[in-house]
Amino acid sequence: MLCVVAPGQGAQTPGMLDSWLGLPNIQSKINDWSAASKVDLVLHGTKSDADTIRDTQIAQALLVANSLLSIRQLFPDTKDIFRHVHVVAGHSVGELVAAAISGVITDLEAMQLVGVRGRAMAIAANNHATGMTAVLGGDLDLVIEHLQKLNLTAANVNGAGQVIAAGTLEELAQLAEHPLPGTKLRPLSVAGAFHTKFMDSAVEALRGATVELSAKDPQLTLLSNRDGAIVDTGVDVLARIVGQVSNPVRWDLCQKSMSRINVTGMLELAPAGTLSAIAKRELKEIQTFPLKTPTDLGDAKEFALSHQRRAA
Numbered sequence: 630m631l632c633v634v635a636p637g638q639g640a641q642t643p644g645m646l647d648s649w650l651g652l653p654n655i656q657s658k659i660n661d662w663s664a665a666s667k668v669d670l671v672l673h674g675t676k677s678d679a680d681t682i683r684d685t686q687i688a689q690a691l692l693v694a695n696s697l698l699s700i701r702q703l704f705p706d707t708k709d710i711f712r713h714v715h716v717v718a719g720h721s722v723g724e725l726v727a728a729a730i731s732g733v734i735t736d737l738e739a740m741q742l743v744g745v746r747g748r749a750m751a752i753a754a755n756n757h758a759t760g761m762t763a764v765l766g767g768d769l770d771l772v773i774e775h776l777q778k779l780n781l782t783a784a785n786v787n788g789a790g791q792v793i794a795a796g797t798l799e800e801l802a803q804l805a806e807h808p809l810p811g812t813k814l815r816p817l818s819v820a821g822a823f824h825t826k827f828m829d830s831a832v833e834a835l836r837g838a839t840v841e842l843s844a845k846d847p848q849l850t851l852l853s854n855r856d857g858a859i860v861d862t863g864v865d866v867l868a869r870i871v872g873q874v875s876n877p878v879r880w881d882l883c884q885k886s887m888s889r890i891n892v893t894g895m896l897e898l899a900p901a902g903t904l905s906a907i908a909k910r911e912l913k914e915i916q917t918f919p920l921k922t923p924t925d926l927g928d929a930k931e932f933a934l935s936h937q938r939r940a941a
Contacts, residue, residue, distance in 0.1 A: 635723030646674025666744035686747030749834035754821025857882030
């Protein structure tokens with residue numbers, strides 16, 4: 630059984646679209662997506678440096694565009710996606726990709742929403758002095774309990790040994806002074822405390838952008854960041870994506886669902902690597918394939934078909 634996943638913010642790298650933009654019939658699509666997201670994907674995907682593409686609105690648009698490009702090149706015919714892919718999930722902003730792959734929204738709508746999402750989150754981040762710190766190692770329950778005592782949010786729970794704490798800079802300073810024994814701290818270079826109450830204004834902006842969309846029910850098994858649950862209706866998919874902006878990403882629960890429903894292979898869309906690395910630690914029974922560049926497409930197709938045969 631094949632699961633296709635899309636990475637979230639932090640996976641972006643300079644020049645990430647270079648190799649993809651050289652493929653046939655891409656330019657018109659990228660121009661349309663740039664207009665929809667209000668982000669120059671060609672400029673920022675080929676020439677902008679790491680500091681520039683760290684900007685929330687630029688990073689998120691680049692990530693969604695790259696993941697969509699890679700799945701559409703892997704399976705140009707949508708019918709092949711529904712034939713060969715069984716499960717989809719996205720980490721944070723990657724949920725917009727999962728929604729598009731499963732047929733809930735169109736690619737163009739995903740790019741419109743990521744533009745709104747990125748801009749709104751960037752504005753919300755400027756309203757408060759907040760940040761995020763990775764807490765590495767330690768018992769998961771004890772880490773979350775420790776963060777709660779410091780009034781911090783476990784904004785991303787990626788699995789055992791990898792929790793992202795978020796809150797005010799003062800609260801994060803307290804964490805630095807009082808780390809949980811057995812853990813290491815790594816401050817993250819982000820604009821603010823994503824997936825916390827500090828993003829409430831961004832939730833409202835994104836909700837407003839979804840009002841006129843006609844969401845279709847997913848054609849694939851779609852897992853939600855909220856709780857790892859399978860989401861059956863398009864309306865619920867969009868509601869969860871909107872709400873997730875100010876709520877923790879429970880990727881650990883998505884992975885548990887993958888194991889529970891007997892996923893055998895995880896194919897991570899470009900710019901791949903982050904989620905595959907987590908899966909190798911957490912889901913040792915599941916094979917992974919990070920699709921990074923167009924040169925990987927042939928092997929990625931064979932990987933996908935091999936897990937289709939296992940599900941048959």
